[in-house]
Amino acid sequence: MTDPAPTPDTAADLPARSRREQIYDVAGRLFSERGYHATSMRDLAGELGMQGGSLYAHISSKEDLLVEIVQSAAQQFDEALFTLRELPLPADQKLREAMQRHIRVIADNMESATVFFHEWKHLSPAAYGRVTAWRDTIDTFYRDLLTQGIAEGTFRPDLDVKMAANLILSAVNWAYTWYRPAGSLTPRDVAEGYADMLLAGLRSPEVP
Protein backbone atom coordinates (compact mmCIF):
# COMPACT_ATOMS: atom_id res chain seq x y z
CA MET A 1 0.00 0.00 0.00
CA THR A 2 2.54 2.60 1.08
CA ASP A 3 4.96 2.11 -1.74
CA PRO A 4 8.35 3.67 -1.00
CA ALA A 5 8.69 4.63 -4.65
CA PRO A 6 9.44 8.36 -4.19
CA THR A 7 12.64 7.80 -2.23
CA PRO A 8 15.39 6.08 -4.16
CA ASP A 9 17.73 3.58 -2.51
CA THR A 10 19.49 5.37 0.30
CA ALA A 11 21.16 4.11 3.43
CA ALA A 12 17.90 4.91 5.23
CA ASP A 13 15.73 2.22 3.61
CA LEU A 14 18.40 -0.42 3.64
CA PRO A 15 16.46 -3.70 3.70
CA ALA A 16 16.45 -3.26 -0.10
CA ARG A 17 14.03 -4.01 -2.94
CA SER A 18 15.44 -7.24 -4.18
CA ARG A 19 14.99 -9.29 -1.02
CA ARG A 20 11.53 -7.90 -0.48
CA GLU A 21 10.54 -8.87 -3.99
CA GLN A 22 11.93 -12.35 -3.55
CA ILE A 23 9.73 -12.76 -0.52
CA TYR A 24 6.63 -11.67 -2.42
CA ASP A 25 7.49 -13.96 -5.32
CA VAL A 26 7.98 -17.02 -3.18
CA ALA A 27 4.89 -16.17 -1.16
CA GLY A 28 2.89 -16.05 -4.40
CA ARG A 29 4.14 -19.47 -5.36
CA LEU A 30 3.50 -21.05 -1.98
CA PHE A 31 0.08 -19.44 -1.56
CA SER A 32 -0.93 -20.70 -4.99
CA GLU A 33 0.34 -24.22 -4.37
CA ARG A 34 -0.79 -24.73 -0.77
CA GLY A 35 -3.22 -21.94 -0.09
CA TYR A 36 -2.78 -18.94 2.17
CA HIS A 37 -3.61 -20.54 5.51
CA ALA A 38 -1.69 -23.73 4.80
CA THR A 39 1.48 -21.75 4.17
CA SER A 40 3.34 -20.82 7.33
CA MET A 41 5.77 -17.98 7.63
CA ARG A 42 8.39 -20.57 8.55
CA ASP A 43 7.71 -22.43 5.29
CA LEU A 44 8.17 -19.20 3.44
CA ALA A 45 11.34 -18.28 5.31
CA GLY A 46 12.73 -21.77 4.77
CA GLU A 47 12.40 -21.46 1.00
CA LEU A 48 14.44 -18.29 1.22
CA GLY A 49 17.05 -19.80 3.50
CA MET A 50 16.21 -17.76 6.54
CA GLN A 51 14.47 -18.05 9.89
CA GLY A 52 10.79 -17.25 10.34
CA GLY A 53 11.29 -14.15 12.41
CA SER A 54 13.74 -12.67 9.93
CA LEU A 55 10.99 -12.07 7.39
CA TYR A 56 9.66 -9.23 9.50
CA ALA A 57 12.72 -7.16 8.77
CA HIS A 58 11.36 -6.89 5.22
CA ILE A 59 7.59 -7.15 5.47
CA SER A 60 5.00 -6.10 7.98
CA SER A 61 2.64 -9.06 8.15
CA LYS A 62 1.48 -12.21 6.44
CA GLU A 63 -1.73 -10.58 5.38
CA ASP A 64 0.19 -7.78 3.76
CA LEU A 65 1.74 -10.38 1.45
CA LEU A 66 -1.70 -11.55 0.40
CA VAL A 67 -3.03 -8.06 -0.09
CA GLU A 68 -0.08 -7.11 -2.26
CA ILE A 69 -0.29 -10.24 -4.42
CA VAL A 70 -4.02 -9.95 -5.01
CA GLN A 71 -3.86 -6.22 -5.58
CA SER A 72 -1.06 -6.43 -8.11
CA ALA A 73 -2.97 -9.08 -10.05
CA ALA A 74 -6.05 -6.85 -10.12
CA GLN A 75 -3.92 -3.96 -11.29
CA GLN A 76 -2.53 -5.96 -14.19
CA PHE A 77 -6.01 -6.81 -15.41
CA ASP A 78 -6.92 -3.16 -15.15
CA GLU A 79 -3.97 -1.96 -17.16
CA ALA A 80 -4.50 -4.60 -19.83
CA LEU A 81 -8.17 -3.87 -20.38
CA PHE A 82 -8.64 -0.19 -19.76
CA THR A 83 -6.17 1.01 -22.31
CA LEU A 84 -8.52 -0.75 -24.73
CA ARG A 85 -11.68 1.09 -23.79
CA GLU A 86 -11.63 4.00 -26.16
CA LEU A 87 -9.83 2.36 -29.05
CA PRO A 88 -11.73 2.84 -32.31
CA LEU A 89 -12.16 -0.83 -33.18
CA PRO A 90 -15.21 -2.81 -34.25
CA ALA A 91 -16.62 -4.67 -31.26
CA ASP A 92 -15.68 -8.14 -32.44
CA GLN A 93 -12.06 -7.15 -32.89
CA LYS A 94 -12.07 -5.38 -29.58
CA LEU A 95 -13.46 -8.50 -27.96
CA ARG A 96 -10.69 -10.59 -29.48
CA GLU A 97 -8.08 -8.18 -28.22
CA ALA A 98 -9.62 -8.01 -24.75
CA MET A 99 -9.76 -11.79 -24.41
CA GLN A 100 -6.20 -12.07 -25.60
CA ARG A 101 -4.95 -9.55 -23.07
CA HIS A 102 -7.05 -11.02 -20.30
CA ILE A 103 -5.68 -14.52 -20.89
CA ARG A 104 -2.19 -13.17 -21.27
CA VAL A 105 -2.31 -11.59 -17.84
CA ILE A 106 -3.37 -14.93 -16.39
CA ALA A 107 -0.78 -16.86 -18.39
CA ASP A 108 2.00 -14.51 -17.35
CA ASN A 109 0.94 -14.62 -13.71
CA MET A 110 -0.44 -18.08 -13.13
CA GLU A 111 0.49 -18.05 -9.47
CA SER A 112 -0.88 -14.62 -8.63
CA ALA A 113 -3.99 -15.41 -10.65
CA THR A 114 -4.57 -18.58 -8.65
CA VAL A 115 -4.09 -16.71 -5.40
CA PHE A 116 -6.40 -14.02 -6.69
CA PHE A 117 -9.24 -16.42 -7.46
CA HIS A 118 -8.85 -18.70 -4.44
CA GLU A 119 -7.64 -16.60 -1.55
CA TRP A 120 -9.33 -13.22 -1.87
CA LYS A 121 -11.94 -14.25 0.69
CA HIS A 122 -9.21 -14.14 3.31
CA LEU A 123 -8.51 -10.46 2.79
CA SER A 124 -9.36 -7.89 5.40
CA PRO A 125 -12.69 -6.12 4.82
CA ALA A 126 -11.05 -3.08 3.22
CA ALA A 127 -9.00 -5.03 0.69
CA TYR A 128 -11.89 -7.40 0.17
CA GLY A 129 -14.13 -4.50 -0.76
CA ARG A 130 -11.60 -3.19 -3.23
CA VAL A 131 -11.40 -6.54 -4.97
CA THR A 132 -15.18 -6.83 -5.17
CA ALA A 133 -15.42 -3.38 -6.71
CA TRP A 134 -12.73 -4.32 -9.15
CA ARG A 135 -14.63 -7.42 -10.24
CA ASP A 136 -17.65 -5.29 -11.02
CA THR A 137 -15.49 -3.03 -13.10
CA ILE A 138 -14.25 -5.89 -15.26
CA ASP A 139 -17.77 -7.17 -15.62
CA THR A 140 -18.94 -3.75 -16.72
CA PHE A 141 -16.10 -3.53 -19.21
CA TYR A 142 -17.27 -6.65 -21.05
CA ARG A 143 -20.93 -5.66 -20.88
CA ASP A 144 -20.20 -2.25 -22.35
CA LEU A 145 -18.20 -3.85 -25.10
CA LEU A 146 -21.10 -6.12 -25.95
CA THR A 147 -23.64 -3.32 -25.83
CA GLN A 148 -21.45 -1.28 -28.14
CA GLY A 149 -21.28 -4.24 -30.51
CA ILE A 150 -25.03 -4.61 -30.64
CA ALA A 151 -25.47 -0.90 -31.35
CA GLU A 152 -22.92 -1.21 -34.14
CA GLY A 153 -24.68 -4.18 -35.66
CA THR A 154 -21.69 -6.44 -35.08
CA PHE A 155 -23.46 -8.61 -32.50
CA ARG A 156 -26.97 -10.05 -32.64
CA PRO A 157 -29.58 -7.56 -31.45
CA ASP A 158 -31.29 -10.21 -29.31
CA LEU A 159 -28.12 -10.95 -27.32
CA ASP A 160 -28.48 -11.25 -23.57
CA VAL A 161 -25.62 -8.97 -22.60
CA LYS A 162 -25.39 -10.10 -19.00
CA MET A 163 -25.25 -13.74 -19.96
CA ALA A 164 -22.83 -13.20 -22.82
CA ALA A 165 -20.47 -11.29 -20.52
CA ASN A 166 -20.68 -14.16 -18.06
CA LEU A 167 -19.80 -16.64 -20.77
CA ILE A 168 -16.80 -14.63 -21.90
CA LEU A 169 -15.57 -14.13 -18.35
CA SER A 170 -15.95 -17.83 -17.66
CA ALA A 171 -13.84 -18.67 -20.67
CA VAL A 172 -10.98 -16.33 -19.90
CA ASN A 173 -10.92 -16.69 -16.13
CA TRP A 174 -11.10 -20.47 -16.09
CA ALA A 175 -7.78 -20.52 -17.95
CA TYR A 176 -6.03 -20.23 -14.59
CA THR A 177 -7.02 -23.86 -13.89
CA TRP A 178 -5.57 -25.50 -16.97
CA TYR A 179 -3.26 -23.21 -18.91
CA ARG A 180 0.39 -24.28 -18.92
CA PRO A 181 2.93 -21.66 -20.01
CA ALA A 182 5.34 -24.44 -20.97
CA GLY A 183 2.78 -25.98 -23.34
CA SER A 184 2.38 -25.32 -27.04
CA LEU A 185 -0.59 -22.95 -26.82
CA THR A 186 0.11 -19.25 -26.55
CA PRO A 187 -2.42 -16.97 -24.88
CA ARG A 188 -3.10 -15.68 -28.37
CA ASP A 189 -3.93 -19.18 -29.63
CA VAL A 190 -6.39 -19.68 -26.82
CA ALA A 191 -8.03 -16.29 -27.17
CA GLU A 192 -8.37 -16.59 -30.94
CA GLY A 193 -9.70 -20.12 -30.68
CA TYR A 194 -12.27 -19.09 -28.10
CA ALA A 195 -13.24 -15.96 -29.99
CA ASP A 196 -13.69 -17.88 -33.23
CA MET A 197 -16.03 -20.31 -31.55
CA LEU A 198 -17.91 -17.64 -29.64
CA LEU A 199 -18.39 -15.39 -32.62
CA ALA A 200 -19.33 -17.96 -35.26
CA GLY A 201 -20.76 -20.74 -33.11
CA LEU A 202 -20.07 -24.44 -32.96
CA ARG A 203 -22.85 -25.49 -35.30
CA SER A 204 -22.10 -26.64 -38.79
CA PRO A 205 -22.82 -23.89 -41.35
CA GLU A 206 -25.97 -24.42 -43.38
CA VAL A 207 -25.15 -25.94 -46.74
CA PRO A 208 -27.87 -24.48 -48.95
Place this chain on the structure above:
Amino acid sequence: MTDPAPTPDTAADLPARSRREQIYDVAGRLFSERGYHATSMRDLAGELGMQGGSLYAHISSKEDLLVEIVQSAAQQFDEALFTLRELPLPADQKLREAMQRHIRVIADNMESATVFFHEWKHLSPAAYGRVTAWRDTIDTFYRDLLTQGIAEGTFRPDLDVKMAANLILSAVNWAYTWYRPAGSLTPRDVAEGYADMLLAGLRSPEVP
Protein backbone atom coordinates in the same frame (compact mmCIF):
# COMPACT_ATOMS: atom_id res chain seq x y z
CA MET B 1 -13.69 -44.47 2.10
CA THR B 2 -14.96 -47.50 4.04
CA ASP B 3 -18.64 -46.83 3.68
CA PRO B 4 -20.70 -48.75 6.26
CA ALA B 5 -23.41 -49.30 3.67
CA PRO B 6 -23.74 -53.11 4.01
CA THR B 7 -24.86 -52.99 7.64
CA PRO B 8 -28.23 -51.29 8.19
CA ASP B 9 -28.97 -49.27 11.30
CA THR B 10 -28.50 -51.49 14.31
CA ALA B 11 -27.73 -50.78 17.94
CA ALA B 12 -24.11 -51.43 17.03
CA ASP B 13 -23.55 -48.27 14.94
CA LEU B 14 -25.36 -45.99 17.32
CA PRO B 15 -23.82 -42.54 16.79
CA ALA B 16 -26.58 -42.26 14.16
CA ARG B 17 -26.82 -40.91 10.64
CA SER B 18 -28.55 -37.66 11.28
CA ARG B 19 -25.95 -36.04 13.51
CA ARG B 20 -23.18 -37.25 11.26
CA GLU B 21 -24.87 -35.72 8.26
CA GLN B 22 -25.37 -32.45 10.10
CA ILE B 23 -21.65 -32.32 10.72
CA TYR B 24 -20.84 -32.90 7.06
CA ASP B 25 -23.37 -30.28 5.99
CA VAL B 26 -22.03 -27.59 8.29
CA ALA B 27 -18.46 -28.53 7.40
CA GLY B 28 -19.32 -28.05 3.73
CA ARG B 29 -20.68 -24.61 4.46
CA LEU B 30 -17.75 -23.51 6.59
CA PHE B 31 -15.13 -24.94 4.24
CA SER B 32 -16.76 -23.12 1.34
CA GLU B 33 -17.01 -19.82 3.21
CA ARG B 34 -13.65 -19.79 4.99
CA GLY B 35 -11.61 -22.49 3.31
CA TYR B 36 -10.51 -25.82 4.76
CA HIS B 37 -7.48 -24.67 6.73
CA ALA B 38 -9.13 -21.55 8.08
CA THR B 39 -11.96 -23.59 9.55
CA SER B 40 -11.10 -25.11 12.92
CA MET B 41 -12.79 -28.13 14.39
CA ARG B 42 -13.83 -25.90 17.27
CA ASP B 43 -15.53 -23.52 14.82
CA LEU B 44 -17.38 -26.45 13.36
CA ALA B 45 -18.37 -27.84 16.74
CA GLY B 46 -19.51 -24.41 17.89
CA GLU B 47 -21.95 -24.13 14.99
CA LEU B 48 -23.43 -27.42 16.08
CA GLY B 49 -23.60 -26.46 19.74
CA MET B 50 -20.97 -28.85 20.95
CA GLN B 51 -17.37 -28.96 22.10
CA GLY B 52 -14.50 -29.58 19.72
CA GLY B 53 -13.59 -32.97 21.05
CA SER B 54 -17.15 -34.24 20.81
CA LEU B 55 -17.02 -34.25 17.03
CA TYR B 56 -14.76 -37.28 17.13
CA ALA B 57 -17.57 -39.43 18.45
CA HIS B 58 -19.11 -39.06 14.98
CA ILE B 59 -16.26 -38.61 12.57
CA SER B 60 -12.72 -39.85 12.32
CA SER B 61 -10.73 -36.81 11.23
CA LYS B 62 -10.93 -33.37 9.71
CA GLU B 63 -9.51 -34.63 6.46
CA ASP B 64 -12.19 -37.25 6.26
CA LEU B 65 -14.74 -34.45 6.14
CA LEU B 66 -12.97 -32.90 3.17
CA VAL B 67 -12.60 -36.21 1.35
CA GLU B 68 -16.27 -37.00 1.78
CA ILE B 69 -17.44 -33.58 0.61
CA VAL B 70 -15.24 -33.53 -2.47
CA GLN B 71 -15.99 -37.13 -3.32
CA SER B 72 -19.74 -36.72 -3.06
CA ALA B 73 -19.58 -33.70 -5.35
CA ALA B 74 -17.59 -35.69 -7.91
CA GLN B 75 -20.10 -38.49 -7.68
CA GLN B 76 -22.99 -36.18 -8.40
CA PHE B 77 -21.34 -34.92 -11.58
CA ASP B 78 -20.73 -38.51 -12.59
CA GLU B 79 -24.31 -39.57 -12.10
CA ALA B 80 -25.65 -36.54 -13.90
CA LEU B 81 -23.49 -36.93 -16.99
CA PHE B 82 -22.93 -40.63 -17.46
CA THR B 83 -26.56 -41.58 -17.70
CA LEU B 84 -26.46 -39.33 -20.74
CA ARG B 85 -23.67 -41.07 -22.59
CA GLU B 86 -25.55 -43.63 -24.66
CA LEU B 87 -28.75 -41.65 -25.13
CA PRO B 88 -29.74 -41.52 -28.82
CA LEU B 89 -29.83 -37.74 -29.16
CA PRO B 90 -28.29 -35.46 -31.74
CA ALA B 91 -25.07 -33.96 -30.37
CA ASP B 92 -26.36 -30.42 -30.02
CA GLN B 93 -29.32 -31.56 -27.94
CA LYS B 94 -27.07 -33.80 -25.90
CA LEU B 95 -24.76 -30.87 -25.28
CA ARG B 96 -27.67 -28.76 -24.07
CA GLU B 97 -28.78 -31.50 -21.74
CA ALA B 98 -25.25 -32.10 -20.43
CA MET B 99 -24.67 -28.42 -19.71
CA GLN B 100 -28.02 -28.16 -18.00
CA ARG B 101 -27.30 -31.13 -15.75
CA HIS B 102 -23.77 -29.95 -15.06
CA ILE B 103 -24.93 -26.51 -14.00
CA ARG B 104 -27.77 -27.99 -12.01
CA VAL B 105 -25.36 -30.08 -9.95
CA ILE B 106 -23.38 -26.94 -9.18
CA ALA B 107 -26.50 -24.89 -8.46
CA ASP B 108 -27.90 -27.54 -6.13
CA ASN B 109 -24.58 -27.91 -4.33
CA MET B 110 -22.96 -24.51 -4.37
CA GLU B 111 -21.05 -25.14 -1.18
CA SER B 112 -19.70 -28.56 -2.09
CA ALA B 113 -18.86 -27.28 -5.55
CA THR B 114 -16.86 -24.41 -4.08
CA VAL B 115 -15.03 -26.79 -1.77
CA PHE B 116 -14.47 -29.10 -4.70
CA PHE B 117 -12.85 -26.43 -6.86
CA HIS B 118 -10.87 -24.67 -4.13
CA GLU B 119 -9.83 -27.25 -1.59
CA TRP B 120 -9.07 -30.42 -3.51
CA LYS B 121 -5.36 -29.63 -3.42
CA HIS B 122 -5.45 -30.30 0.32
CA LEU B 123 -6.55 -33.90 -0.12
CA SER B 124 -4.26 -36.78 0.73
CA PRO B 125 -2.41 -38.23 -2.29
CA ALA B 126 -4.88 -41.10 -2.71
CA ALA B 127 -7.99 -38.93 -2.73
CA TYR B 128 -6.16 -36.32 -4.78
CA GLY B 129 -5.42 -38.92 -7.42
CA ARG B 130 -9.03 -39.99 -7.59
CA VAL B 131 -10.18 -36.42 -8.14
CA THR B 132 -7.63 -35.87 -10.88
CA ALA B 133 -8.76 -39.04 -12.64
CA TRP B 134 -12.33 -37.90 -12.30
CA ARG B 135 -11.53 -34.56 -13.92
CA ASP B 136 -10.08 -36.35 -16.90
CA THR B 137 -13.23 -38.41 -17.18
CA ILE B 138 -15.44 -35.35 -17.38
CA ASP B 139 -13.13 -33.80 -19.90
CA THR B 140 -13.28 -36.92 -22.03
CA PHE B 141 -17.05 -36.95 -21.81
CA TYR B 142 -17.32 -33.52 -23.43
CA ARG B 143 -14.66 -34.29 -26.02
CA ASP B 144 -16.41 -37.48 -27.06
CA LEU B 145 -19.67 -35.60 -27.33
CA LEU B 146 -18.07 -33.04 -29.62
CA THR B 147 -16.36 -35.68 -31.73
CA GLN B 148 -19.66 -37.47 -32.12
CA GLY B 149 -21.28 -34.21 -33.18
CA ILE B 150 -18.68 -33.59 -35.86
CA ALA B 151 -19.09 -37.11 -37.21
CA GLU B 152 -22.85 -36.53 -37.33
CA GLY B 153 -22.48 -33.28 -39.17
CA THR B 154 -24.05 -31.31 -36.32
CA PHE B 155 -20.85 -29.45 -35.44
CA ARG B 156 -18.38 -27.80 -37.79
CA PRO B 157 -15.84 -30.24 -39.16
CA ASP B 158 -12.97 -27.84 -38.47
CA LEU B 159 -13.78 -27.63 -34.76
CA ASP B 160 -10.85 -27.88 -32.35
CA VAL B 161 -12.33 -30.46 -30.02
CA LYS B 162 -9.89 -29.92 -27.17
CA MET B 163 -10.44 -26.19 -27.19
CA ALA B 164 -14.19 -26.44 -27.56
CA ALA B 165 -14.37 -28.82 -24.62
CA ASN B 166 -12.31 -26.34 -22.61
CA LEU B 167 -14.69 -23.55 -23.50
CA ILE B 168 -17.74 -25.54 -22.49
CA LEU B 169 -16.16 -26.66 -19.23
CA SER B 170 -15.17 -23.09 -18.46
CA ALA B 171 -18.72 -21.93 -18.94
CA VAL B 172 -20.37 -24.54 -16.76
CA ASN B 173 -17.74 -24.76 -14.03
CA TRP B 174 -17.34 -21.02 -13.55
CA ALA B 175 -21.00 -20.90 -12.51
CA TYR B 176 -19.90 -21.79 -8.98
CA THR B 177 -18.48 -18.27 -8.65
CA TRP B 178 -21.56 -16.28 -9.52
CA TYR B 179 -24.71 -18.38 -9.60
CA ARG B 180 -27.23 -17.56 -6.90
CA PRO B 181 -29.94 -20.14 -6.27
CA ALA B 182 -32.17 -17.41 -4.83
CA GLY B 183 -31.93 -15.36 -8.02
CA SER B 184 -34.29 -15.43 -10.98
CA LEU B 185 -32.17 -17.61 -13.28
CA THR B 186 -32.70 -21.34 -13.16
CA PRO B 187 -29.88 -23.69 -14.11
CA ARG B 188 -31.93 -24.40 -17.22
CA ASP B 189 -32.01 -20.70 -18.13
CA VAL B 190 -28.26 -20.47 -17.84
CA ALA B 191 -27.57 -23.66 -19.76
CA GLU B 192 -29.95 -22.76 -22.57
CA GLY B 193 -28.60 -19.24 -22.78
CA TYR B 194 -25.03 -20.48 -22.93
CA ALA B 195 -25.86 -23.23 -25.42
CA ASP B 196 -27.70 -20.81 -27.70
CA MET B 197 -24.71 -18.50 -27.80
CA LEU B 198 -22.20 -21.32 -28.18
CA LEU B 199 -24.10 -23.05 -30.95
CA ALA B 200 -25.12 -20.06 -33.04
CA GLY B 201 -22.41 -17.56 -32.13
CA LEU B 202 -22.56 -13.98 -30.98
CA ARG B 203 -22.20 -12.41 -34.39
CA SER B 204 -25.10 -10.80 -36.12
CA PRO B 205 -26.56 -13.06 -38.83
CA GLU B 206 -25.72 -11.98 -42.36
CA VAL B 207 -28.56 -10.03 -43.86
CA PRO B 208 -28.26 -10.93 -47.54
Place this chain on the structure above:
DNA sequence: CCTACCGATCGGTAGG
Protein backbone atom coordinates in the same frame (compact mmCIF):
# COMPACT_ATOMS: atom_id res chain seq x y z
C1' DC C 1 19.35 -11.63 9.74
C1' DC C 2 19.50 -14.91 14.23
C1' DT C 3 18.16 -16.73 18.85
C1' DA C 4 14.88 -17.19 21.93
C1' DC C 5 10.70 -16.53 23.14
C1' DC C 6 5.39 -14.90 23.67
C1' DG C 7 0.37 -16.18 23.98
C1' DA C 8 -2.89 -18.34 21.14
C1' DT C 9 -4.64 -21.94 18.75
C1' DC C 10 -4.45 -26.16 16.26
C1' DG C 11 -6.19 -31.46 15.52
C1' DG C 12 -6.93 -35.00 18.29
C1' DT C 13 -7.28 -38.23 22.63
C1' DA C 14 -8.36 -40.19 27.39
C1' DG C 15 -11.55 -41.14 30.51
C1' DG C 16 -15.73 -40.65 31.93
Place this chain on the structure above:
DNA sequence: CCTACCGATCGGTAGG
Protein backbone atom coordinates in the same frame (compact mmCIF):
# COMPACT_ATOMS: atom_id res chain seq x y z
C1' DC D 1 -21.34 -35.58 24.44
C1' DC D 2 -18.08 -33.03 28.16
C1' DT D 3 -13.79 -31.84 30.73
C1' DA D 4 -9.25 -31.62 30.64
C1' DC D 5 -5.46 -32.19 28.47
C1' DC D 6 -1.47 -33.54 24.85
C1' DG D 7 2.38 -32.04 21.73
C1' DA D 8 2.84 -29.27 17.79
C1' DT D 9 2.64 -25.25 15.44
C1' DC D 10 1.03 -20.71 14.48
C1' DG D 11 2.07 -15.27 13.53
C1' DG D 12 4.76 -12.15 15.46
C1' DT D 13 8.25 -9.60 18.73
C1' DA D 14 12.50 -8.29 21.58
C1' DG D 15 17.01 -7.63 21.65
C1' DG D 16 20.95 -8.08 19.65
